[in-house]
Structure formats: structure tokens, C-alpha cells
Amino acid sequence: MMESLVHVCLAGISAGMFIWLVASGLTLIFGVLRVLNFAHGSFYMLGAYLCYTCLKFLGIDFWLGVIVGPLAVCVVGYVMERYLLRQVYDLELPYQLLLTFAVVLIADELVKIIWGAGSIGSPTVPGLAGSVQIVGRNFPVYNIFIMVIGPLVALALWALLEKSWWGRIIRAAASDREMAAAIGVRVPSLYTGVFVFGAWLSALGGALAVPYVGLLTTGMGEAVIINAFVVVVIGGLGSLKGAFLGALFIGLLNSFGTRFIPALDMFLTFILMGVVLLWRPQGFFAGVDR
Amino acid sequence: MDKPGIKRRDFVKMGLLTAAASALGTGVMKPVGLWAATPKIKGPIKVGYQAVLSGTLAGYGEFHKMGALMALEEINAAGGIAGNKLEMEVRDSTLAAPAALQNVRYFVDSWEADLLAGVDSSGQALAVAPVVGQLDRILMVTHAATEKLTEDEVFKKGIKQVFRICTPTYQDGNAAAFVAKDLPATTWATINPKYEYGFTTWNMFQDTLGKLKPGVKFVADSWAPFGTTDFRPHINTIMDAKPEGLYSVVWAGELITMMKQAQQAGMFDKIKYVLLPVGAAMDVLEGLGPEMPDNIWISGRYFFLYPDSPQNKEWVANFRKRWNHYPAYVSETAYSTMFAFKKAIEACGSKETAQLITALEGMELDSPAGKRVFRKEDHQAMYDVPWGLTATDPKYPFKIMGKQVVIPAKECFNRPPFEGDASKPPFKS
Numbered sequence: 001m002m003e004s005l006v007h008v009c010l011a012g013i014s015a016g017m018f019i020w021l022v023a024s025g026l027t028l029i030f031g032v033l034r035v036l037n038f039a040h041g042s043f044y045m046l047g048a049y050l051c052y053t054c055l056k057f058l059g060i061d062f063w064l065g066v067i068v069g070p071l072a073v074c075v076v077g078y079v080m081e082r083y084l085l086r087q088v089y090d091l092e093l094p095y096q097l098l099l100t101f102a103v104v105l106i107a108d109e110l111v112k113i114i115w116g117a118g119s120i121g122s123p124t125v126p127g128l129a130g131s132v133q134i135v136g137r138n139f140p141v142y143n144i145f146i147m148v149i150g151p152l153v154a155l156a157l158w159a160l161l162e163k164s165w166w167g168r169i170i171r172a173a174a175s176d177r178e179m180a181a182a183i184g185v186r187v188p189s190l191y192t193g194v195f196v197f198g199a200w201l202s203a204l205g206g207a208l209a210v211p212y213v214g215l216l217t218t219g220m221g222e223a224v225i226i227n228a229f230v231v232v233v234i235g236g237l238g239s240l241k242g243a244f245l246g247a248l249f250i251g252l253l254n255s256f257g258t259r260f261i262p263a264l265d266m267f268l269t270f271i272l273m274g275v276v277l278l279w280r281p282q283g284f285f286a287g288v289d290r
Numbered sequence: 291m292d293k294p295g296i297k298r299r300d301f302v303k304m305g306l307l308t309a310a311a312s313a314l315g316t317g318v319m320k321p322v323g324l325w326a327a328t329p330k331i332k333g334p335i336k337v338g339y340q341a342v343l344s345g346t347l348a349g350y351g352e353f354h355k356m357g358a359l360m361a362l363e364e365i366n367a368a369g370g371i372a373g374n375k376l377e378m379e380v381r382d383s384t385l386a387a388p389a390a391l392q393n394v395r396y397f398v399d400s401w402e403a404d405l406l407a408g409v410d411s412s413g414q415a416l417a418v419a420p421v422v423g424q425l426d427r428i429l430m431v432t433h434a435a436t437e438k439l440t441e442d443e444v445f446k447k448g449i450k451q452v453f454r455i456c457t458p459t460y461q462d463g464n465a466a467a468f469v470a471k472d473l474p475a476t477t478w479a480t481i482n483p484k485y486e487y488g489f490t491t492w493n494m495f496q497d498t499l500g501k502l503k504p505g506v507k508f509v510a511d512s513w514a515p516f517g518t519t520d521f522r523p524h525i526n527t528i529m530d531a532k533p534e535g536l537y538s539v540v541w542a543g544e545l546i547t548m549m550k551q552a553q554q555a556g557m558f559d560k561i562k563y564v565l566l567p568v569g570a571a572m573d574v575l576e577g578l579g580p581e582m583p584d585n586i587w588i589s590g591r592y593f594f595l596y597p598d599s600p601q602n603k604e605w606v607a608n609f610r611k612r613w614n615h616y617p618a619y620v621s622e623t624a625y626s627t628m629f630a631f632k633k634a635i636e637a638c639g640s641k642e643t644a645q646l647i648t649a650l651e652g653m654e655l656d657s658p659a660g661k662r663v664f665r666k667e668d669h670q671a672m673y674d675v676p677w678g679l680t681a682t683d684p685k686y687p688f689k690i691m692g693k694q695v696v697i698p699a700k701e702c703f704n705r706p707p708f709e710g711d712a713s714k715p716p717f718k719s
Contacts, residue, residue, distance in 0.1 A: 004530045011522035108344065118349030119543035121550075121577030131554050137529060138556035213519045214550035215543045215577065217346040223517045258512065258523035259530075266484070266515050 003136045008259045009252065010134065014143040016251020017150030018212065021205030023228040023235075023243040024157060025198035031238025032174045032194045035085060036093070038100035040202050040228065041221025042107035046073050047203025048210050048220065049115055052122055055210070062125045062211070070203035077199025081192050104222070111218045120216040128211060142211055149208065153201070154244045161240070170194060174238070230269055234276050236283025246284065330639050334375040337631065338397030339624070340390060340408040341433070343382035346517070347542055349573055350410060350620055354432065355380055356613045357621030358407070361628035371632045372639065378628075379403075385410060387417035394418055398425045404641045405430070407627045410620075412436035412486050416443065423449040426643045428650070430630065432623040433591075435459045436486060437494075440668040441708040450647050453669040455630060455662065456591040456623045457699070459487070461675055462539050462567035463494025464702040464715050469587055469677045469695060470495075471502040475535030475563040477509045481524045481548065482539055484513035491539045491567065498702075498715055509533050514540060514548075521548040525555050535563035545569065546577040558583050570678070572618040575688040582680055582689040589677040591619035592659045593691060596676050605658040617658075626657035630664075667706040672699045 054065030131138035161167035173180040235242025343351035397403040407430040415434035431454040482488035510531030512524040569588030638649040662673040678691025
């Protein structure tokens with residue numbers, strides 16, 4: 001029983017950390033730009049495919065792929081914000097949703113054209129393929145690595161937003177766009193910067209997912225983005241702390257649900273989301289870290 | 291649409307002509323010229339094909355297309371079907387039933403398809419069957435496996451327009467039980483898809499294995515929803531139950547993910563007997579490459595190294611030349627579908643549904659997968675696909691089937707009238 005409980009916890013935490021990487025960028029973009037970006041999952045997918053390409057065809061190191069892939073996605077993010085999103089900031093929400101959804105479809109087709117429609121099994125990452133015994137059962141070293149990376153990213157984001165000059169500017173623009181502009185903040189450039197940064201976070205999640213999921217498919221972003229949306233809603237739209245705790249919670253809930261209440265596993269997350277929306281529609285942590 | 295029915299006399303006449311033509315041999319009298327002169331079939335033969343071309347399983351659609359297109363090219367290069375050009379349109383079926391229905395309506399009402407083929411998911415197949423019955427067009431199912439399609443829709447409800455060329459769930463549930471009965475394992479568990487296909491195969495496996503080997507125990511089941519990317523919670527459930535054998539019809543990309551994660555968790559050190567009814571799919575074998583463990587039991591709807599016949603070898607070679615891929619099982623079923631249509635149309639000299647049904651019922655077809663016979667009662671193609679143990683072969687960059695076992699279709703496929711235990715294996719004769 002001990003063995004089982006420990007491993008259910010470990011599986012939940014490592015899964016949660018993945019959702020966090022994707023959800024962090026999503027909530028950051030929403031918090032500052034007020035855009036619900038459907039295409040966030042596409043950044044995740046592109047990050048994964050570009051990292052894989054570095055690994056497979058360019059023959060470079062996986063770690064270099066983790067750096068290069070997401071950087072390339074930053075370019076995509078830049079183009080999308082600068083030339084597409086900027087046109088619809090002042091329009092109603094449905095226009096944003098339609099536009100970002102269109103980007104999802106375009107990205108999926110592009111991936112099909114460039115990498116083919118089949119699923120691609122990703123190669124094992126040298127040095128991280130092994131497992132360690134934890135209370136009598138193997139646990140992959142790579143998952144432990146992810147469990148370290150997640151909190152590190154959270155810490156770095158917190159430091160960036162709370163302690164740096166950049167963070168102050170970003171928070172200023174998020175809370176009052178006009179006032180920030182009036183005191184000389186170049187809001188459009190700031191928006192581009194935050195969007196590109198959010199895209200980078202999602203792509204980083206995708207690149208790191210390559211050895212974890214072990215598989216690349218068109219549409220892999222959509223599977224992830226649903227969980228990320230749920231996490232962002234539960235945690236409070238725009239709240240990073242909420243997204244972190246929400247992701248951890250969803251990861252654990254899925255893991256425990258699958259093991260102990262298998263009949264409900266698919267619904268638990270959505271039941272939770274429903275309860276949060278009814279009881280605290282602004283989310284657990286909305287406004288706390290603003 | 292009002293189409294004149296064929297008269298009895300014409301039918302006899304054509305039958306005689308066919309007999310004469312085949313007696314003379316193709317060298318003397320090419321059927322192309324003969325049929326070109328027959329006024330019965332007007333215009334091109336149009337096949338509406340649908341398969342999943344978007345989302346995570348888009349790769350399957352591409353492989354359907356490769357097989358179907360190759361058959362189309364071969365058939366048209368050799369003079370078409372009864373002298374008529376074969377035309378095909380391929381549409382994305384996604385995996386949702388409404389999309390499949392829309393495609394069927396479009397194909398028949400707007401595009402004026404003579405025949406329909408494809409369909410990946412069991413849910414889609416069951417939704418589409420009554421509609422093709424109403425629209426009165428032949429539908430050859432090339433991938434969806436639920437036995438309910440042929441047992442209930444075709445046999446019990448009498449929707450005679452539906453045929454299936456691929457192996458059904460009998461191959462995944464019943465045949466797997468025949469393999470399992472000879473293994474030392476007495477406790478079994480499953481990680482299966484949390485939808486119709488997963489439920490029905492696990493039930494069938496338990497039922498049949500329970501009869502073949504009384505005393506086996508089924509100790510755990512964990513159900514993975516469609517789109518699962520993290521199988522660790524499921525793997526934990528199974529490892530807690532400590533079974534000797536694992537059965538799983540998790541398929542395509544999800545199977546790749548599950549195998550990798552199970553390997554990392556050391557599951558195959560503890561569970562020695564693993565049965566993967568759809569593990570012999572090319573996307574899985576190529577996707578896993580050397581990471582697929584040895585000595586895992588796998589099967590599929592077709593495997594390119596079986597049968598060891600000249601026809602199959604030639605086909606695989608041609609396929610590789612044309613597409614630079616090994617054929618997936620859906621490529622074979624799509625390819626053979628076109629030739630089944632050709633054979634049926636040329637046999638009855640018509641593309642009218644009623645006559646095609648008669649021609650297809652009981653028809654034998656020599657295909658890359660071997661000889662198929664469309665069973666008259668339920669329209670299920672009877673043919674054998676092996677089960678085999680994964681093994682390393684230096685000739686291939688992926689694992690192939692080493693030791694093979696064939697459970698003949700007639701022994702492991704349920705039989706009409708699909709009522710009670712007498713219709714299910716094991717059969718006395």
C-alpha cells in the first residue's frame with residue numbers, strides 16, 4: 001500500500017508540473033494581454049517538434065534542442081502577436097477566440113506538411129533514460145528532473161514579476177493599461193514581449209515533454225491545452241500562484257482518481273472546475289498576487 | 291434515384307459471357323474490351339472513401355489513402371473496372387460520428403458515389419450503418435472493429451449494404467484468449483481504452499479464456515480515456531495487483547506512450563506475459579523501434595510479413611517502392627477493398643447495390659493478406675492474421691513477429707446466429 005501511495009503521488013506531481021509549464025504561459029498572457037489564447041497548445045506542439053528535429057536531423061544534443069526549439073517558437077509568437085493579435089485587441093472576445101483557433105488549425109496543417117501526419121516515437125534522451133528504485137518500484141529519472149524544473153520555473157517567474165524592474169512594468173500594464181501608457185510605458189512592445197515569453201514557456205513545456213510522453217502527434221497541443229485551461233480557471237485567470245497550485249492539484253487528482261475512483265477519473269477535474277466556478281468564480285487565487 | 295433493375299435474361303447472358311471470357315483466358319479475350327462493349331455500367335465507378343485525416347490519429351488516414359490510391363492507380367492502368375474508370379474521393383472522417391454521417395450524405399447525395407468505404411471508429415460504423423441502409427449504397431468497412439456492426443446491424447437488423455474487410459474484435463478478444471490459454475499465466479489484468487472497443491474486447495477475452503482455461507483469474511482493470519498521454523496512474527494500478535499477464539488493446543500513439551512508460555516503470559520485469567492485439571501496427575512498431583521489448587505477443591488486422599506468399603511479397607515491395615513505407619494494416623484493407631469492388635462489379639456486371647450485395651456475399655478474394663471470404667450471413671471477411679512474439683531482426687529497424695501462431699478465423703470468429711454460447715468459441719467442430 002505504501003509503495004502504491006508513494007507512486008501515485010509521484011505520478012501526480014510529475015504530471016502536474018507539465019501542466020504547470022503550459023498553464024504558466026497561458027495565465028501570464030491572459031493576465032497581461034487579456035487574450036484567451038487557444039493557440040497556446042500549438043506553441044507546445046511546435047516546441048516539441050522543433051526540439052525533436054534538432055535531436056533527430058541536426059544530430060545535436062537534446063539539451064540544445066530544449067533551448068533552440070522554444071527560441072524558434074518565440075519567432076512564431078512574435079509574428080502572431082505583432083501581425084494578428086494586435087488587430088483584434090479592441091474587438092470583442094469572440095474575434096480573439098476565432099483568430100487564435102484559426103492559428104491552431106494552421107499550425108496543425110503545417111506540422112502535417114512538414115513532419116508528416118503519422119505519430120513519431122521520440123528517441124530516448126541519453127543520460128535520462130534510467131530509473132531509480134523508490135520504495136520497491138522503478139521511477140524514471142526524467143520525471144524527477146521535471147519535478148525539479150517545475151518549481152524552479154515558478155520561482156524564476158515569481159522573482160521576475162515581483163522583484164525585477166521588468167516585473168513592475170508588466171504588473172503596471174496589467175492593472176491599468178492607460179495609466180501605464182501615460183507614464184511612458186510602451187505598452188504595445190510590452191505586450192509583444194509578454195506574449196513571446198508566454199509562447200516560450202509553452203514551447204519549453206513541449207520540448208521537455210518529448211522524452212516524457214515519448215510521442216509526437218499533430219493535435220498533441222489540444223490534449224494539453226484543455227488541462228491547462230482548467231488549471232487556469234481553477235487557479236484564477238491571470239494568477240501564476242493559482243496556476244502552479246492548480247496544476248499540482250489537477251495532477252494529483254488525476255493520479256489518485258485513476259487509481260482509487262477509476263469510474264470517475266475523467267469527470268473529477270471537471271467536477272472540480274464546476275465547483276470552483278460556482279463557489280468562487282474568480283478562482284482560488286484571483287487578485288491575490290496582483 | 292430511379293434506376294432500371296437488371297433483367298433476369300441479361301443477368302444470365304452476362305454470366306455466360308463471363309464464363310466464356312474466363313474459359314478463353316485473358317490472353318485471348320481481354321475483359322476490358324468485352325465490358326467496354328456492355329452498356330449496363332454507365333460512366334465511372336465512384337468510390338467515396340473516408341478516414342481520419344486530422345488530430346492525433348491523422349497518420350492512419352494517410353495510410354488508408356496510400357493503400358486505396360495504389361489500388362486505384364493499378365486498376366485504372368489495367369483498364370479500370372469492367373472497362374470503366376475508377377474514381378475516388380477521400381474525405382476526413384475525424385473520429386466523430388456526425389462527421390462520418392455528413393461524409394456519407396455528401397458522397398451519395400452530392401458526389402453521386404456508387405460505393406462507400408473506410409470508417410475508423412466503432413462508434414462511427416454503428417452510426418453510419420442504418421444510413422447507408424437507407425441510402426442503399428455498399429459500405430466496405432476497412433478499420434472499425436466492433437462485432438456489433440456485423441452481428442447486430444447486418445445479421446440481426448438486416449442492413450445488407452454493410453460489409454467488413456478487416457478482422458473484427460474477435461481477433462483481439464477471442465484469438466488472444468487462444469494464445470493466452472497456452473501461456474503459464476493464471477492471473478490477468480488490463481489497461482484498456484475507456485470506450486466501446488476497450489470494454490467489448492476485455493469482456494470477450496475474459497469470456498473465452500475463462501472457457502478455455504477454467505480457473506484463470508482477472509485481477510485488475512484500468513481504463514484509459516481517449517487521448518491519455520500519462521499512463522503512470524494506470525501502470526500503478528496494474529503493478530499493485532501483481533498479475534502474471536497483461537492484456538491491452540490500447541492502440542496507435544497511445545500504445546507507444548504506454549509501452550515506453552511501462553518500460554520505465556519496470557513493468558515488464560514483473561509481468562512476463564503481455565498480449566497486445568493491435569501491437570503489430572506499423573506506426574507502433576516503427577514508433578517504438580528498438581524500445582519495443584522482445585517476447586511481447588502482438589497481432590493486428592494484417593502484418594506485412596504474413597502470409598509468406600508471392601502475392602504478398604510483391605505487394606509489399608510495390609508499396610515500398612511507391613510510398614517508401616512499409617504498409618500499415620489499413621493500407622492493406624483499403625487496397626483490397628478496391629479489388630473486392632472490382633471483382634464484385636465484374637462478376638455481376640453492374641454497379642447496382644442489390645446485385646453487388648449478391649456478388650459480394652460468399653465471394654472469395656485473393657488479397658495480400660491471403661484468401662478472404664465474405665461470410666454470407668454477417669458480411670464479415672474471414673481470413674487469418676497471425677499472433678506473434680516480438681523479436682529483433684537486423685534487416686529491420688523495428689521489432690517484427692518472430693515465433694508466430696495462427697488461430698484460424700473459423701475457430702475464433704463468433705458464428706451466426708450470434709445467440710448464446712454456441713455462437714462463441716471454442717467450437718466443437
